[in-house]
Amino acid sequence: MKTFSSLIFLLLIISICKLSYCQSTYFNNLYHLGDPNTWSGASTLGEDENGYVIWGKTGVNIGLIKLNHNGEQIWYKTWGDSIASWYVGYPGSLASINNEHYLAGSKNYYSPIEYDVGLLMKLNSNWDTIWTKEFDMNMDADPDTSTLINQMDICNNGDLVFGGGIYKPSIGSKFLLIRTDTAGNLLWFKTYSYSKATINDGYSVIQTSDSGFAIGGFWYIPGSSSATGDPIIIKTDSMGNQEWIKNLGGPIVDNRAMLCKANDGNIIMGTTIADILIGGTSTKSRINIVKLDNEGDILWNKKYGESSISNYLSTIRSLDDGSVICTGSVRSEIPWNSGWILKLSSEGDSLWYRQYYLLSGESTYNRLRDIISTSDSGYLACGYISPISPDTGIQSAWVIKLDSIGCDSAGCDTTVGITEEQGSGEAGKQGGMEIWPNPAKEIVNCQLSIVDSRSNCSLMIYDIFGREVTANLISSPRVGGGREGGADGREKGWQSWIVDVSSLPPGIYLAVVREGHMIERSAKFIIAR
Secondary structure, three states: OEEEOOOOOOOOOOOHHHOOOOOOOOEEEEEOOOOOOOOEEEEEEEEEOOEEEEEEEEOOEEEEEEEOOOOOEEEEEEEOOOOEEEEEOOOOOEEEEOOEEEEEEEEEEOOOOOEEEEEEEEEOOOOOEEEEEEEOOOOOOOOOOEEEEEEEEEOOOOOEEEEEEEEEOOOEEEEEEEEEOOOOOEEEEEEEOOOOOOEEEEEEEEEOOOOOEEEEEEEEOOOOOOOOEEEEEEEEOOOOOEEEEEEOOOOOEOOOOEEEEOOOOOEEEEEEEEEEEEEOOEEEEEEEEEEEOOOOOEEEEEEEEEEEEOOEEEEEEEOOOOOEEEEEEEEOOOOOEEEEEEEEOOOOOEEEEEEEEOOOOOOOEEEEEEEEEOOOOOEEEEEEEEOOOOOOOOOEEEEEEEOOOOOOOOOOOOOOOOOEEEOOOOOOOOOOOEEEOOOEOOEEEEEEEEOOOOOOOEEEEEEOOOOEEOOEEEEEEEEEOOOOEOOOOOEOEEEEEEEEOOOOOOEEEEEEEEEOOEEEEEEEEEEOO
16 A cells, blocks of 8 residues: 655654554555445445444445454345435444434435435444434325435434435525434424525534534525625524524635634634635545634634645544644546545644555545544545546545554554644634744754733643643743734743653654743644654
């Protein structure tokens, strides 16, 4: 398997096994979710005590495969019928509670008129079907309404909530929010739109910390010469009544909003924002992660990496330690398209970024769609690969098992990263701080330019896993600089720290300067010996 990465600075290759957190289970394989002669693609995944489950679509059916922890396929199952095409929802459409499992998706009926209904399956611990339910939100006798369920979440009381879209010629398209009990009985549903003249699609949903809900989606104007479309977030109360709606896009075509709930109860949105129009509706986009509170106020807004063609974020998840991981795909030189994974600290600082591919044909697509953390502190990601000559075969589900820092094999480069840029409306300020020497062995100097030299700042050090580590300050923070005042009469100067890092193992670290709860600056450095 071949992996290539975007580097932040000149970096030193150090062995993973010098870190105490390494693990050694890796695999990178293609699988058929059903008939080996039928195309497959993985949408979402999970883990139980016996291994991993991969859900997706195979031909007109839904397919499920079970893998052991070494990536060997144990069995597969399919669901379908002769009158409809079955679909798994977007990443995050699988949820488990009390050793039972729910899978959300949709069915597309062929006749008497083509339309869609929402689909919910409940399965037991052996992944056998307990029941299957359909949700048809048609509002009259004319069966022309399509109901799509794209993602789900489990509520605090065990109820289920679904996000998606509803489409009817007479009303256009709207965002859809559905709530059911644990038996799949409909409690209520609500629809929303950003504008009557637009296409409105819901792709993700979470229950928020105030017991309300947030829907992440996308809107666009069909046939518009301005070629615009934006990520949308809708916030509701516990009964689905809209509280606010926020457009987080730019002036040209962006991507959908995928949501997760941060460990501190706030809302995190992931998308890609287009900033370069390269002709017609073709754009170059950057990864964009935004953190908001339940009132819709932006806490921070950051963009990562270079602008690239066909750069899409598929899913974003909050991890137990507060860090965030997301995955997607992007145009690359060879192959034509590669998957990527980005990990962030709880404050949105990039910890590592890697791109992955399995087949290297010049025009082959390698796309990642979903990712979860695994019981061995690694990650499992899935998607699909569409081989194009000289690569051979049919489109197949792609599953890749990684270690805790995204390596696909033992001893890979542990110092990969991605450039990041802070946006408006966030707690931190633009720019960074000086750190030297970098790489360091025993002593690190950190210097921060500040407007107010009397500012009371503190320095914190985090490892690559987003955990705060202990480093000894050799001297108290020093303040210095000139006397040139700003318009408000405050002094401009600098504040610096000298830190003893001799007790820390080699690796990548993040220095963060805070003033109270506000992040002033952050910068990465390497310890190498």
